Amino acid sequence: xxxxxxxxxxxxxxxxxxxxxxxxxxxxxxxxxxxxxxxxxxxxxxxxxxxxxxxxxxxxxxxxxxxxxxxxxx
Numbered sequence: 001x002x003x004x005x006x007x008x009x010x011x012x013x014x015x016x017x018x019x020x021x022x023x024x025x026x027x028x029x030x031x032x033x034x035x036x037x038x039x040x041x042x043x044x045x046x047x048x049x050x051x052x053x054x055x056x057x058x059x060x061x062x063x064x065x066x067x068x069x070x071x072x073x074x
Contacts, residue, residue, distance in 0.1 A: 012068055015067050015068050016068060019061060019064040019068065022057050022060050022061045023061060025057055026054060026057040026058060026061065029050050029054040032050055033050045033051060036050070
């Protein structure tokens with residue numbers, strides 16, 4: 001039984017690392033979008049693509065958070 005608990009702990013740690021990676025990428029995309037929007041001649045298509053990628057990352061982040069801490073209705 002201890003082995004099963006260790007496997008669950010390892011899985012949670014892997015999910016947390018993946019979650020941090022996605023959060024970092026999400027933040028980097030936010031910075032890139034802001035930088036592009038501040039340019040005099042901004043590339044609307046690039047901004048739109050970055051925002052779409054950012055939304056996908058947000059969904060992945062939410063999914064991983066739910067895997068780590070499920071929303072249990074008591």
